Amino acid sequence: MLPWLAAEAAGNPHSEHTAGWRAAAVVDETRSSIANLIGAQPAEIVLTSGATEANNIALLGLAAEVDRVIVSAIEHPSVLEPAEVLRSRGVTVTVLPVSRDGQIDLTALTRELEGTRALVSIMAANNEIGTVPPLAEIGKLCRAHGAIFHTDAAQALSTQTLDVGPAAIDLLSLSGHKLYAPAGIGALYVRHGISCQPLIFGGGQQGGVRPGTVPVALCTGLGEACRQTLARREDDAKRIATLRDRLYAALQEACPGLQRNSPKTAVLPGCLNITVPGLDAADFLLDLPSLAVSTGAACSSLSGRPSHVLHAIGLTAEQAHGSLRFGLGRSTTAQNVDAAAAQIGAALHGRGRPG
Numbered sequence: 001m002l003p004w005l006a007a008e009a010a011g012n013p014h015s016e017h018t019a020g021w022r023a024a025a026v027v028d029e030t031r032s033s034i035a036n037l038i039g040a041q042p043a044e045i046v047l048t049s050g051a052t053e054a055n056n057i058a059l060l061g062l063a064a065e066v067d068r069v070i071v072s073a074i075e076h077p078s079v080l081e082p083a084e085v086l087r088s089r090g091v092t093v094t095v096l097p098v099s100r101d102g103q104i105d106l107t108a109l110t111r112e113l114e115g116t117r118a119l120v121s122i123m124a125a126n127n128e129i130g131t132v133p134p135l136a137e138i139g140k141l142c143r144a145h146g147a148i149f150h151t152d153a154a155q156a157l158s159t160q161t162l163d164v165g166p167a168a169i170d171l172l173s174l175s176g177h178k179l180y181a182p183a184g185i186g187a188l189y190v191r192h193g194i195s196c197q198p199l200i201f202g203g204g205q206q207g208g209v210r211p212g213t214v215p216v217a218l219c220t221g222l223g224e225a226c227r228q229t230l231a232r233r234e235d236d237a238k239r240i241a242t243l244r245d246r247l248y249a250a251l252q253e254a255c256p257g258l259q260r261n262s263p264k265t266a267v268l269p270g271c272l273n274i275t276v277p278g279l280d281a282a283d284f285l286l287d288l289p290s291l292a293v294s295t296g297a298a299c300s301s302l303s304g305r306p307s308h309v310l311h312a313i314g315l316t317a318e319q320a321h322g323s324l325r326f327g328l329g330r331s332t333t334a335q336n337v338d339a340a341a342a343q344i345g346a347a348l349h350g351r352g353r354p355g
Helices: 018-038 051-060 077-088 106-113 135-144 216-254 281-287 308-312 317-321 334-350
Strands: 045-048 068-072 092-096 118-121 148-152 171-175 186-190 271-275 323-327
Touching: 018 045, 018 171, 018 186, 018 216, 045 051, 051 077, 051 118, 051 148, 051 171, 051 186, 068 077, 068 106, 077 092, 092 106, 106 118, 106 135, 118 135, 135 148, 216 271, 216 334, 281 323, 281 334, 308 317, 317 323
Parallel strands: 068 092, 068 118, 118 148, 148 171
Antiparallel strands: 045 186, 171 186, 271 323
16 A cells, blocks of 8 residues: 555546556456455446445435335444435335344245335344344345345455355445455445445546545555455454354353353354343443453444344343453454453452452
């Protein structure tokens, strides 16, 4: 990215001159790298500021094409809130409940699809408990009923193989910083033949779907991140899953009464969500100043409200307030895991709990 951050290298990729053409070539390379990661074509990639914008374009940009919008109860707020905007505009919105493991009922989805032209948005992996749904089965159902299928894949792509063709995915959102690229860049895959209306206007870039000058330096980072992810995500997934299981075993020893909220199967390798009965998790984090642990999604941590995801899988408000969310990634080591478990055990012991 560094050369493209230098002023003398700056070129508008939408301009017709040498610097612009050079920048445009970098942007085209980024689209190709994203497309290779998900089994798409470069022309089907719309660059955005991140998955939140991509999710908004997918839902709000297709509302005029459908009779109904169907989402799950554990979607990211950048899906649930646009859905509520559409509801306020008179669009029928169905929120599907989920099981204790965060999975939707495919029979219930089939019923909702019958006799209507729907837009279905089901995330490829949940950001709080890590649930990975059967995307190919969902995509097959949607295709059979003439529905448009969108998935928020921001959490999934760093460790999960996802091919939009076999999974019958029509739109897919991704976020750069979830792939170890810089924040502020993402993309929306839009299958050829699907037409999204823009949310903003002016300039006409990217076919008018997402006007505005594309940030070349950020694109460079995203393209390289996609290439690295494609080469290493299978190995990353195995190693990170082993570390997650190691962390959970250590936490169980530190606090025998803890409850696991993340499913044991069909789950992201790097996601672990637990509840410690009777614990005020937000207050407990003050005892862990050297750990990057959270009580829920980063985007909603300031609201103070219990997690809508934990509520949807059946936890009470008290249980949700006692929940901790751990994210393990490419740079996490066994030493990190052991040190974190030891700190948490010591902090619990200091509060008069086993550990």
